Amino acid sequence: MKIDTIITDWRPPEVTPVNLLTSVVTHYSLVKFYVQVIYCIIQPARCVQVIEKYLSGGMCGYDREGSPIWYDVIGPVDPKGLFLSASRQDFIKSKIRECEMLQKECSLQSEKLGKNVESITMIYDVEGLALKHLWKPAIETYGEILQMFEENYPEGLKRLFVIKAPKLFPVAYNLIKHLLSEATRQKINILGANWQEVLLKYIDEEELPAMYGGKLTDPDGDPRCRNKIHHVGPVPPSYYVRDHVKVDYEQCTTVSRGSSKQLDFEILFPGCVLRWQFATDSADIGFGVFLKPKMGERMKAAQMEEVVYSQRYNAHLVPEDGSLTCERPGVYVLRFDNTYSIFQAKRISFTVEVLLPDHLQMKIKTQ
Numbered sequence: 001m002k003i004d005t006i007i008t009d010w011r012p013p014e015v016t017p018v019n020l021l022t023s024v025v026t027h028y029s030l031v032k033f034y035v036q037v038i039y040c041i042i043q044p045a046r047c048v049q050v051i052e053k054y055l056s057g058g059m060c061g062y063d064r065e066g067s068p069i070w071y072d073v074i075g076p077v078d079p080k081g082l083f084l085s086a087s088r089q090d091f092i093k094s095k096i097r098e099c100e101m102l103q104k105e106c107s108l109q110s111e112k113l114g115k116n117v118e119s120i121t122m123i124y125d126v127e128g129l130a131l132k133h134l135w136k137p138a139i140e141t142y143g144e145i146l147q148m149f150e151e152n153y154p155e156g157l158k159r160l161f162v163i164k165a166p167k168l169f170p171v172a173y174n175l176i177k178h179l180l181s182e183a184t185r186q187k188i189n190i191l192g193a194n195w196q197e198v199l200l201k202y203i204d205e206e207e208l209p210a211m212y213g214g215k216l217t218d219p220d221g222d223p224r225c226r227n228k229i230h231h232v233g234p235v236p237p238s239y240y241v242r243d244h245v246k247v248d249y250e251q252c253t254t255v256s257r258g259s260s261k262q263l264d265f266e267i268l269f270p271g272c273v274l275r276w277q278f279a280t281d282s283a284d285i286g287f288g289v290f291l292k293p294k295m296g297e298r299m300k301a302a303q304m305e306e307v308v309y310s311q312r313y314n315a316h317l318v319p320e321d322g323s324l325t326c327e328r329p330g331v332y333v334l335r336f337d338n339t340y341s342i343f344q345a346k347r348i349s350f351t352v353e354v355l356l357p358d359h360l361q362m363k364i365k366t367q
Helices: 003-009 017-042 049-054 079-083 088-113 136-152 169-179 195-202
Strands: 058-062 068-073 120-125 157-163 188-191 251-255 260-267 272-280 285-292 305-313 320-326 330-337 346-355
Touching: 049 079, 049 088, 058 088, 068 088, 079 136, 088 136, 136 169, 157 195, 169 346, 188 195, 251 260, 251 330, 260 272, 260 346, 272 285, 272 330, 305 320, 305 330, 320 330, 330 346
Parallel strands: 068 120, 120 157, 157 188
Antiparallel strands: 058 068, 251 346, 260 330, 272 320, 272 346, 285 305, 285 330
């Protein structure tokens, strides 16, 4: 084809408000992300110490194809302690640092092995997953991190193994699965009782920590390989920089003086999680959770089964949050108690959610 033909045939793409806005938003998101990447690379010392010290996990070993292996150890993590000690952006920047480190490790492996290594294997050890890990601010931040990973490292994950999943795992998975692309979901393998056997199909025993069924240990013989994989505990209060995390509440109500307010939630099958957060404007409030057999009929507290002990909370000073695994079907009643106050009504801001398990879409893979 002649040069003049190319020039004659070329036409600039049509510019419309819609595709212009899409382009601007896309490029702005990319620029914003890469600014964070550069920040994380040139200022690694700015990483908040508490995250480095008390966020479990780490890179340890390589799979049979030479890809780096990253471990996330969920049970020991103290979400509330971490969020009282560092900001949401601190966590996101920490994860960017980890992703960039793993990308660099893939490049080093490519040079070493003489083949293209561009993705990692992940192992999620969810033993000890508890209601504290479903704390809303933590789940929301984890969602942001997943979106960041999906948008900027779409081919960075080769496969992910979930091991030692407790009964609560389907609820936790259901909270974040909508953030995952179908391609990513297909890479997730939720292993059953023979998880060690499955891991050894993909990872040589010399590269797999002894606590996970391999032979790898630290120089001192530690089977957990804690020199590479952090296994930590609760964050000491001495690290706290705030006494609560700011929350945007979905509803408000006023409990009149000398009265109570009941919120009914019908749970149709066991395994659901009831999660709540609330704060008052100016004074304390009583709060408890009760169980009654059916909807519609208001019952006194003494007539219902008390499943979360009712007590008074200084929710005007520190917002309160909690959760309950509903072991039985029925109507769960969240009761705000102001019967002890004969002079003052209480205004309450609150959010209540029923978290459902993802039984239908989860499959236990045993081979």
